[in-house]
Amino acid sequence: MSHSPEADIRDQMIALLPRLRRFGRSLTRTAHDADDLVQITVERALARLDQWKPDALLASWMFGIMKNAWFDEARARARRAKIFVGEEAGENIGDAASESHIQALTIQDAMARLPGEQRLAVGLVLIEGLSYKEAAEIMEVPIGTLTSRLARGREALETLLSSEGD
Amino acid sequence: MKPSDETLMAYADGELDAATRAQVEAAIAADPDLAQRVARHRALRAKLSTTFHDVLNEPVPERLVGAVRNKPSAEPRKADVTDLARVRAAKRQGESPARRWGWPEWASMAASLFLGVAVGYALLRPPGQIIANHDGRLIAQGALHEALSHQLAGEAAQESPVQMGVSYLAKTGSYCRAFTTLSTRSMAGIACHEDGEWTVQILSPAEAAKTEAGAYRTASTALPATVVKAIGDQIEGEPLDAGGETAARDSGWQK
Numbered sequence: 001m002s003h004s005p006e007a008d009i010r011d012q013m014i015a016l017l018p019r020l021r022r023f024g025r026s027l028t029r030t031a032h033d034a035d036d037l038v039q040i041t042v043e044r045a046l047a048r049l050d051q052w053k054p055d056a057l058l059a060s061w062m063f064g065i066m067k068n069a070w071f072d073e074a075r076a077r078a079r080r081a082k083i084f085v086g087e088e089a090g091e092n093i094g095d096a097a098s099e100s101h102i103q104a105l106t107i108q109d110a111m112a113r114l115p116g117e118q119r120l121a122v123g124l125v126l127i128e129g130l131s132y133k134e135a136a137e138i139m140e141v142p143i144g145t146l147t148s149r150l151a152r153g154r155e156a157l158e159t160l161l162s163s164e165g166d
Numbered sequence: 167m168k169p170s171d172e173t174l175m176a177y178a179d180g181e182l183d184a185a186t187r188a189q190v191e192a193a194i195a196a197d198p199d200l201a202q203r204v205a206r207h208r209a210l211r212a213k214l215s216t217t218f219h220d221v222l223n224e225p226v227p228e229r230l231v232g233a234v235r236n237k238p239s240a241e242p243r244k245a246d247v248t249d250l251a252r253v254r255a256a257k258r259q260g261e262s263p264a265r266r267w268g269w270p271e272w273a274s275m276a277a278s279l280f281l282g283v284a285v286g287y288a289l290l291r292p293p294g295q296i297i298a299n300h301d302g303r304l305i306a307q308g309a310l311h312e313a314l315s316h317q318l319a320g321e322a323a324q325e326s327p328v329q330m331g332v333s334y335l336a337k338t339g340s341y342c343r344a345f346t347t348l349s350t351r352s353m354a355g356i357a358c359h360e361d362g363e364w365t366v367q368i369l370s371p372a373e374a375a376k377t378e379a380g381a382y383r384t385a386s387t388a389l390p391a392t393v394v395k396a397i398g399d400q401i402e403g404e405p406l407d408a409g410g411e412t413a414a415r416d417s418g419w420q421k
Binding site: 010013014017018019021022025026035038039042043046107108111122125126127129131132147148150151154157158161 | 171172217
């Protein structure tokens with residue numbers, strides 16, 4: 001049975017779905033939002049298949065698309081939030097440790113409190129296991145920027161997780 | 167040299183080149199506080215990766231597989247107008263309550279089973295060829311013996327499947343060296359020079375430093391905490407610096 005190159009790419013995308021879902025889960029608060037983000041990512045990727053260079057890793061390319069989709073969504077939410085105050089309060093990107101009463105934080109809670117850029121760095125390097133170089137390319141920043149975001153993200157997570165017992 | 171926080175973090179993440187890594191290992195062996203900070207970085211990484219790992223084993227929702235399979239890519243579309251609200255609306259209309267499991271779910275379950283087997287394999291069995299069991303003593307062979315005898319820590323090892331870490335004089339009076347094997351099942355350990363042979367004292371699976379492409383990064387695997395701790399327990403004085411290492415090698419690792 002012969003496969004067209006496009007059918008091959010679709011097979012590769014399907015094989016990537018578990019990882020895309022995990023990356024989505026590190027960015028958004030709920031499994032539901034994460035899967036929605038994956039769906040948007042898949043749709044965008046298929047719509048621009050012609051922009052994918054086969055020498056680039058499909059995973060890196062799709063992580064990059066997901067990052068942009070996530071930022072777009074965050075902006076759209078911020079706009080909506082201005083109109084419907086309170087509807088999605090607490091789910092906004094960049095909602096750092098702002099609540100006065102910190103209760104037992106799960107790792108997911110702690111992740112959700114990191115500023116978006118730090119959450120991306122932590123998600124790509126510590127959860128997805130990418131190298132600093134790969135993560136910096138996806139985030140479209142120099143390695144030094146990635147490194148300092150990762151360091152700050154780690155520090156913030158340590159602080160958030162250690163205040164569990166307070 | 168006192169490594170900066172970011173350098174320690176990069177060490178914990180397996181991001182340093184061989185020369186810098188050897189320096190950091192030397193500093194860590196001499197300073198328990200640094201070792202503790204590296205351990206904290208590793209613990210957080212392990213916690214995050216364990217927490218999110220389960221997502222990989224969840225069944226992938228059918229609608230995502232469908233999005234890959236069904237969407238005609240040639241369809242002209244307004245650029246990136248999709249947002250979550252639209253996806254949710256579409257989902258409310260079209261989602262079928264009964265979900266079958268497609269092959270990706272089975273594939274990911276099979277993959278996780280395989281991972282379990284691979285880890286077990288690495289724990290139970292030292293890498294073939296380079297370590298032999300002589301009546302319970304693990305003796306370095308072949309490429310590992312060569313590297314332990316001749317390769318320096320900072321040396322770029324193009325063809326060697328082994329990377330050398332810190333070297334030191336142990337309380338027993340033997341020279342010992344930390345090493346990492348670069349292979350699909352990366353192992354890190356310590357070997358000490360005794361009676362002309364290198365006895366492997368401790369061997370531990372190294373943190374998998376695998377890139378997403380499945381390629382193994384060279385020059386970047388950090389020593390597991392158990393190995394670092396063993397060095398701290400065995401070491402007599404300070405780790406060898408580059409000059410001391412070269413001198414020890416040139417004397418055939420004899421005192």
